[in-house]
Amino acid sequence: MAILIIAEHDDRTLKSATLNAVTAAAQIGAELHLLVAGRDCRAAAGQAARIPGLAKVLLADDASLAQQLAEKVSPLVVELAKDYSHIVAPATTSGKNLLPRVAALLGVAQLSEVIGVESTDTFRRPIYAGNAIATVQSLDSVKVLTVRGSAFEPAPAEGGGTPIESIHFAGDAGDSARFVGEQVAVSERPELSSARIVVSGGRGLGSGESFALLERLADKLGAAVGASRAAVDAGFVPNDRQVGQTGKIVAPDLYIAVGISGAIQHLAGMKESKVIVAINKDEEAPIFQVADYGLVADLFEAIPELERKL
Template sequence: MTTLVIAEHNNSELLASTLSTIAAAKELGNGVHVLVAGKGAGSVAEAAAKVESVEKVLHVEDAALEHLLAETLGNLVAKVAEGYSHILAPATTFGKNFMPRVAAKLDVQMISDIIGVESADTFKRPVFAGNAIATVQSEDSVKLITVRSTAFDAVAAEGGSAETTTIELGDAASTKSSFVGQELTESERPELTAASVIISGGRGMQSGDNFHMLEEIADKLGAAVGASRAAVDAGFVPNDYQVGQTGKIVAPELYIAVGISGAIQHLAGMKDSKVIVAINKDEEAPIFQVADYGLVADLFKVLPELKEAL
């Protein structure tokens, strides 16, 4: 029984989501192998070999793997799948994109976004925007799973000494899809999913310009800036700021919700945060039902005060 984890990386670094996925793999009690597919990803393969609990790294180098398009990566993972009892990837836009393709090729009903491992074939996962938690059991011979990274504590990046095997992409490359371009949000601040402090704004912020008030506080706290779907829909900030069931799922040490009413879909994305602070002028706002500390006040009055106090 061996588990294969598909590494998420940017061709230079192994991303934290991979370490959380390896943590889930560890709970299965099997040996853990990691597949690093990329272009110029040698440093990623080296990093993966040092990760705690990893026994073996499969390294695939090919120009066709530079952007890890789902068609090619799906073909590759299906090709190397034989012999593994479980194949895991992070439930990020990376993992969600290619894993179902692997599942269809192997004729397996994949299990998405697990938050708990009950046994080798039984897992917990949120459904209905996190309003219910289902315990599901797979009857397939190989289990294909994506892992919600906030639900598993990352394994140590050091301490392992795995052997590395190089394999070829061969005929797995697909030419039906090609990469055109990328626009990554430039930010000095931490990534939402990796930040230990997040300050998010909602419709109450009234405009995109007003988000600078959150940014100033974020810079004092070393925090990431997020937003509710309402703020994204209103055009205040881009979609990659969105925290919620349809955006990013986060679980920082401290989550500060400003001018956010607390719609179910937003709560689903942040309610596992360790400490939640809500600032809202409507004392009936549902966000207060999940907040550890609530401040009923006009955000335009208290944000400058908060900035001064930090």
């Protein structure tokens, strides 16, 4: 049977996490279908059709699917599930909101944060904040899984010519859940979860104003700005910058940790980075145990000096 991939998009463009999910699904099986569900989302479906390796792009364009609320999209996925052996979504905020509902409605277990494919029914996923890797076999008729994007290379975004098939979905237009509003953070910096370089700050910065140091450095490097949970809990920065077990999982080419002690929850979100640089005045900080390069120094002296050198 085929595999259904849930596309992540904003109705106009696909999110990069979709490409990682396509790669993961391709390791499971050969026939891949990608679902683009939303309102006025044909442009996103057109982008999806250019991804090589897909057999079909399903377009569900309906007013009830506006804002892609999980409460509205999950019945659609459940309706389609009878034709699929696997349902795959990126382990993003949206995917983590949608697929547990799908799994519950189907009466199956969900496999979360999959980082490796052993076979069509056996997968690897991290447990204990990434300190152990569990190999899990699912005997459910439909395997429902979220995949960690940092563990899979993105599929090519161009080169395919997949047909788009429109599907009718008479969704729930009631008030089981309704969209009230959103606050969208606009930034010229790269998206945190897909950036090649990430500069993150911790409680050692002392205040939200001190994050301006990191922002100037990030702008010179073309980097995204992240933060530890301690910095977020202290109110230094908004929680959409949080990196860690309960935040975003990143695996950039370069991760610069500034004033971050290296709690296990933070390490779970960034230790797959290719090169880790730690700057901390405490030479006993756990972050130095995973860092490729460590600098024991006062960050308020080291960061301006680094910025000048750049």
